[in-house]
Amino acid sequence: MTVSPGAFFGLPPEDRTSSPYTGYTRAHWEAAADGMLAAAWKWATPGGARLDLPGPPSHSGVRSDGLEGYARTFLAAGFRIAGAGGKDPNGLLGRYADGLDAGTRTPGRDDAESWPLILDHDVQGQPMVESASVALGLRLTRPWLWDRLTPDVRDRAEHWLRGALRHVPAGNNWYLFPYTVAGFLESVGRGDAETALARERALELLEHWYRGDGWYADGDGRAFDHYNGWALHLYPLLDAHLSGDARESERHGARLREHLESFSLMFGGDGAPLYFGRSLTYRFAASAGVGLGAVTGHTPLAPGASRRVVSGSLRYFLERGAAGGNGLLSIGWHGPHAATLQTYSGPASPYWASKAFVSLLAPAEHPLWSSPEEAAPSEGPDRVLSVPAAGFLVQSTRADGVVRLHNHGSDHVRPDEGESAADEDPHYARLAYSTVTGPTSAANTADNHLSVTVGGARSARRRIHPLGSGHGEGWGWAASWHLPVFPAGPSTVPGLRVESVIVARGSHELRVHRVLGAPDGARAELTGWATDPGGTVRSRLWGLHGWEGPEDVRAPQGTAFAPWVTVPRLAADVSGTVVLAALASLTADPGATQEADPEAVEVVDRVAVAGDAVEVRWAEDGVRTRITFGGAAVTVDHGPPGTAA
Template identity: 50%
Template sequence: MPEHAPEPAPAPPEDRELSPYTGWTRDHWEAAADRLLLAVRPYGSRHHGLINLPGPRPSSSGVRSDGLEGYARTFLLAAFRVAGAAGGDPHGHLDRYAEGLASGTALSHPRAADAWPLMADTPQAIVESASVAISLRLTRPWLWDALDDGTRQRTADWLLSALGPSPVDNNWWLFGLTVAGFLQDAGIETDRARRTIERSLARVEDWYLGDGWYSDGDGRAFDHYNAWALHFYPVLHAHLAGDKAMLDRYGPRLRAHLDAYGRLFGADGSPMPFGRSLTYRFAAAAAPWLGALTGHTPLTPGATRRLASGALRHFLDRGATDARGLLTLGWHGPYEPVLQSYSGPGSPYWASKGFAGLLLPPGHPAWTDREEPLPAESADAVTPLATPGLLVQSTAADGLVRLHNHGSRQHATDDDPCYARFAYSTRTGPAADDNHFALVIAGRPTRRGPAEPEGSGPGWAASAHTPHPGIRVHSLTLAHGRAEVRAHLVTGAPAGTPVRQTGWATTPDGPTAQLQPVQGYTVRSTSDTGPTLQGPLSRTAALHGTTGDGPATLFVALASLTDEPDPAPVTALADVEVAGRTLTVTWQDGTTSVRTCGPPWS
């Protein structure tokens, strides 16, 4: 039987003078950290080396790896909590993790109940070694320096296994860097640690494409990993090492990324649900906090706290923890479709990264300045992000953010809804078939192939993909206010090939979605499309048409997503004239956009 979880202290009262948007202060963050840490205590193994959290399934790495994951990721939360309080630990969090180090690294007894898996046998342990290393680095005066020599030696031996070449050629290279940073600080095999840092940074450098954006491995894989891994580890390492030259290199990249990243949070606190590992939830706040910690951020201190507190509250207020206080596998509550094979019961606790703000002292302006609005709350904006090929559209009236994807390629080989859709928002989907343009061949809709960006500019972005051999689709999105013009030029398809454009998948209590044909579509339908991470039921509109006899057929539609009450028809927001492949759009405010769909772009 698991032990009884200690009763957490009552939540502090809200402070709407200091924090008019969220009501939260540093006291709320500390209390939230304590609640999460106290909730996992009943699931620790006898000597605390593993935290075996309950869940619907083990990860692909197995239950012992899952137990290590539960230990390592909650240790990271405890480290932020204690280091930020300058060693104050009223709940004795570190004592348990210190005992867990002693039992988990008892590798001479690999069948011991608490023993951690070896990295050579379980590569997932490399991931968890980074969280262990950061935690030891942050809490060194209170934990590492107080350990007995045997435990320190066994822990070092286990960590040294992470210094080899990464077995996965993506952000995993940074786990070795992170472990090496701690070992270097602790004076353990410093030359080997230095070589690991240099090798890891050199590999990741191959993926830096500019403007603050890395691809997560070869290709064009852009998502939250930019913020909570590819920027997080190098910048935090440079900061902790006091390496000014390194921080001068990686800090401006973080700043450039945050300029775009801060636009991807809705007024309700939701980060954009785009990409894999969404169950890490408020880990999305890690990079904004890190920008404040290092001074490399375009966000004001008040906007930083508003973003981070909004993200944390968004999930905690919407059921991210269950009745036991445990983070579940999902988004708001449990939701299996957003999980990967490596997701296990301890995986959601990578959300601990979102507590990096506790490293800021209580007197830092990020804690003491008054909250300020997010970009999405300040003004309507359509922002092209040329390097990743994304278009960010936000409306201040409802604080809703939409992301139009014209440049990110999915990691998986299948049609992953978290990567392969043309559009995402902070209040909808993703669903199995929303925001998708497909040809119907042999009775089956085509999947979207890897997106190849073909240009972007004020209010527009374009890309191409090959959904079927011999067929090319050039896609263009124009946005203004809440209105969207979606155009697709299909080349190489036989005449009479059915096509289908779907719109936003909305839940009954969600925003209002509209989808109207402009050219090429002849039939409109609406269907039930099942659960999304926003709720158990959704409906999605679709437009249907067929390709013509010529070498290319242009399909054009108007779309809208809004939380405004009783919204006007989207046809009142934009007048679209089509001449050949050229679209002339006159928006409601009288401004005009003229773009050509398909190369040459003009």
């Protein structure tokens, strides 16, 4: 269901001449920023130091949440005003200046205005996150705000910000918060050995976390998600851009350019980013990397394609109720959705969406805004793209604009964590994600999951070990293995292991699994995509080899896309080593009907399993795919008849 955001944000009429895909122009972006800020500022404290937005508090408490409201909206105001050359039609700068004065007067005091102190991440860490937004807002608006403050307020602000340099961040993108604070202090002539050390340490870790293909891990493990665009690329490249450092801009920009080669494909034809990873309530912040690439020139996309992606994402959420009846961004996806959230999410958390407004740093005459919109990457021919560094396989179909991400490499498990299902995260643990479906809740049947049931306990997938990936014209594959772990009973079963392979073509997915070391009496289950049976998005799952007949399982807690869904499921008894093959599909093609869905035999007309090898022949063109399991690696051969053994 779509709604009109014009009532809250006063959006101008659509311009389908320059923006044939979205109707949005730069004026729409300015109006959206103004509307967001006006709605949020209605909840400011008398001194303006905190924006205490309504809603349940985060685990950091209401004082930290109020600072979050100030800091994250300041980021949107910074991009809005800097992009307009200092023009401030709504008088925001005076409010943020007053709030800075009030918040830093007696930091740590429990009153209506004082900001919390910045301490270690495991003590009172959230203010460190917000310090980066405060610093960046001050840097963006320096000529019109910082330079006009009294010396006393500037000194107090510096003292509060330096708390980020003197305390321990979380072991991930958090190191870029003191980096950003230090960058601001150096930009106003307040740099020293302490700021230099904070920046050096962040860049050292950033280099350690770089995995290739333009992708960073968010810490020492294998967490790959939207934090790449809205943090790990954003902060260092924006810092270099604002300082005019050509060398650092080129270094960070080259990585962003490579990142966007794959990431820009991860937005559906309706503008939706992939529903995958944590902090999804930041919504259209997912487009920040695309906008920054256009602003800095470090992008593989044409300006019109960049605008199509960023404006499509903004419009997608505004039209689907992201801003509720009071004009505030809700904590959820379309509207409020508790399962989308982490414990650190509070009422103001969604305003990290402000990062999308980095696009406004491009002035009106910039090609981002002056060039006509062009098709997004997902609106071109059907594509399958492998991202080996992250273990991803991205699959897009033009007919319905759906993008699917097959996850064989991102698990959000720290290196020091053992194998345990206690902290299984549905936003990382599933085999696949898309732009039109979300994972089911942990309390319901897991979608897109291969589990093994032993003694009545069903396994989970946590630590993911990539086994390879690749792609060719119109097809691609990815593989991984995992050690099944059990939330109830013994955490693992000796010798039990699951190897998984996906081969994607068009809207279809060949899913092959090898279960090794299954004890007698074990049972394997494979689920497909979770969809509303009465909706336009449809999911199918067929058994090709080894599986029993399919069934639909209910997930009454629903997903971020539907309040009630069903999940197709296959099952099989397994013992020892067993190879299983299935065919899955997800489609939202408006030209198709439920009755017209093909049977498996119409897609795959031959399946042969011999030992550790599986060969299928695709019915449409006779192309053969052969998958061979080999312990530490998987090989996939794909080609015309006769090219596969």
